[in-house]
Amino acid sequence: MTTKSALPTGTPPPAKPRVRDRIRDSAADLFYRHGIRGVCVDAIVEDAGTNKMSFYRSFPSKDDLVAEYLSDQACEYWSWWDAAVAPHAGDPRRQVEALMQAVVDLVKSGSKPDCGCRSSRGCALGNAAVEIPEENEKLGAIVHEYKTEIRRRLRKYAREMGAREPDVLGDALMLLIEGGYYTRLTFPGNSGPVTAIAKAARALIDTHLG
Amino acid sequence: MTTKSALPTGTPPPAKPRVRDRIRDSAADLFYRHGIRGVCVDAIVEDAGTNKMSFYRSFPSKDDLVAEYLSDQACEYWSWWDAAVAPHAGDPRRQVEALMQAVVDLVKSGSKPDCGCRSSRGCALGNAAVEIPEENEKLGAIVHEYKTEIRRRLRKYAREMGAREPDVLGDALMLLIEGGYYTRLTFPGNSGPVTAIAKAARALIDTHLG
DNA sequence: CACGTGAGTGACTGGTCAGTAACTTTTCGC
DNA sequence: GCGAAAAGTTACTGACCAGTCACTCACGTG
Numbered sequence: 001m002t003t004k005s006a007l008p009t010g011t012p013p014p015a016k017p018r019v020r021d022r023i024r025d026s027a028a029d030l031f032y033r034h035g036i037r038g039v040c041v042d043a044i045v046e047d048a049g050t051n052k053m054s055f056y057r058s059f060p061s062k063d064d065l066v067a068e069y070l071s072d073q074a075c076e077y078w079s080w081w082d083a084a085v086a087p088h089a090g091d092p093r094r095q096v097e098a099l100m101q102a103v104v105d106l107v108k109s110g111s112k113p114d115c116g117c118r119s120s121r122g123c124a125l126g127n128a129a130v131e132i133p134e135e136n137e138k139l140g141a142i143v144h145e146y147k148t149e150i151r152r153r154l155r156k157y158a159r160e161m162g163a164r165e166p167d168v169l170g171d172a173l174m175l176l177i178e179g180g181y182y183t184r185l186t187f188p189g190n191s192g193p194v195t196a197i198a199k200a201a202r203a204l205i206d207t208h209l210g
Numbered sequence: 211m212t213t214k215s216a217l218p219t220g221t222p223p224p225a226k227p228r229v230r231d232r233i234r235d236s237a238a239d240l241f242y243r244h245g246i247r248g249v250c251v252d253a254i255v256e257d258a259g260t261n262k263m264s265f266y267r268s269f270p271s272k273d274d275l276v277a278e279y280l281s282d283q284a285c286e287y288w289s290w291w292d293a294a295v296a297p298h299a300g301d302p303r304r305q306v307e308a309l310m311q312a313v314v315d316l317v318k319s320g321s322k323p324d325c326g327c328r329s330s331r332g333c334a335l336g337n338a339a340v341e342i343p344e345e346n347e348k349l350g351a352i353v354h355e356y357k358t359e360i361r362r363r364l365r366k367y368a369r370e371m372g373a374r375e376p377d378v379l380g381d382a383l384m385l386l387i388e389g390g391y392y393t394r395l396t397f398p399g400n401s402g403p404v405t406a407i408a409k410a411a412r413a414l415i416d417t418h419l420g
Numbered sequence: 421c422a423c424g425t426g427a428g429t430g431a432c433t434g435g436t437c438a439g440t441a442a443c444t445t446t447t448c449g450c
Numbered sequence: 451g452c453g454a455a456a457a458g459t460t461a462c463t464g465a466c467c468a469g470t471c472a473c474t475c476a477c478g479t480g
Binding site: 167 | 336337339378379380382384388392395404406410413417
């Protein structure tokens with residue numbers, strides 16, 4: 001049997017997913033859908049098509065996986081954010097407006113069962129904050145840093161667009177976004193108040209610029 | 211030993227709390243602080259100074275207690291809401307402003323350790339929505355009804371104050387409130403964006419009336 | 421071929437948790 | 451004081467769940 005070394009060097013191997021990555025993927029999906037406390041290691045392992053021993057070879061504990069899950073989600077979120085605002089670089093107002101529209105699209109995702117993406121359950125990190133016990137400073141810190149960065153960015157946009165009280169405007173925009181995620185948990189699709197987010201953001205910006 | 215039957219009939223007995231009520235009180239406290247899935251029956255029972263048998267004599271299951279907890283919280287919330295807006299009956303704009311200020315006060319509660327009230331962890335019902343599994347329609351319905359009523363009331367205020375797009379304004383106000391509760395989980399006291407809520411609400415109202 | 425590594429199997433420990441059974445004690449109205 | 455109802459005690463079942471142990475199997479590389 002010939003080895004695969006004959007393949008053109010430019011082509012990476014078909015990237016058969018390693019166990020560790022399969023676990024991460026399954027965990028991300030299950031944690032998001034059912035909550036962290038609602039998913040046991042066995043369920044993750046089964047979904048990933050592996051077994052508990054392989055799990056504990058890759059992760060010291062469930063808590064470590066949770067930490068990685070949260071960091072991953074934050075990472076993904078910043079990519080999504082950057083992609084949403086990129087087309088309007090240099091125009092902070094348009095950036096915020098694009099972001100708000102992106103939030104609506106994100107939140108309403110899953111209302112159409114034909115789309116492959118999982119149904120939205122709001123903010124993975126925010127939801128985790130509900131479940132994380134107070135004593136767990138490690139996980140709490142991840143969420144806190146993440147939410148602080150959201151706040152920092154929105155205040156920065158407000159400052160850049162010349163708002164009179166940039167911190168107030170930034171915080172108000174954050175409340176709208178977070179409220180959109182939070183209410184998504186109770187209102188399916190875009191049937192909730194989140195659809196008002198774009199108009200509300202525009203009104204707030206107008207007030208702070210006028 | 212004389213019986214208490216000599217008390218004036220108008221005075222209800224000193225209401226020494228029955229086991230059932232003690233369980234409800236303990237559950238409310240523990241569920242709110244640690245989340246529903248984070249509190250086991252034994253913990254509730256111990257906090258209430260009773261035992262598991264008495265628990266299951268009063269409640270068919272933990273889930274039934276949870277349902278009662280959610281209904282109770284909703285009830286308390288409406289009392290709080292009504293009290294906040296009562297001084298400004300007939301002036302919907304002032305009512306909304308008073309409500310917003312009340313939200314800030316509520317959310318920041320617990321930042322001063324000297325006050326007896328428990329530290330705020332946002333909205334009990336909203337947090338429950340994170341933990342409730344999708345299949346549990348009974349609990350989900352309680353939360354949904356509650357959030358729908360919030361929405362209904364805010365839209366009503368918006369209509370009464372003559373807003374151009376009352377539903378949009380009402381929904382926007384709701385996003386601000388919900389965002390305030392949600393972010394409270396990550397930002398202690400009133401260090402979070404919630405402090406911007408009053409100014410934001412005023413700005414939104416002005417826009418929709420102007 | 422040998423060897424190391426990554427992955428799989430099944431059984432197990434120790435702990436937690438919802439819920440039950442049988443029985444005793446306390447409380448309270450009459 | 452008496453009897454019924456409310457509450458307490460102890461012990462238990464069965465399920466679940468995090469984490470471990472000892473061992474086997476499949477590869478790819480030198």
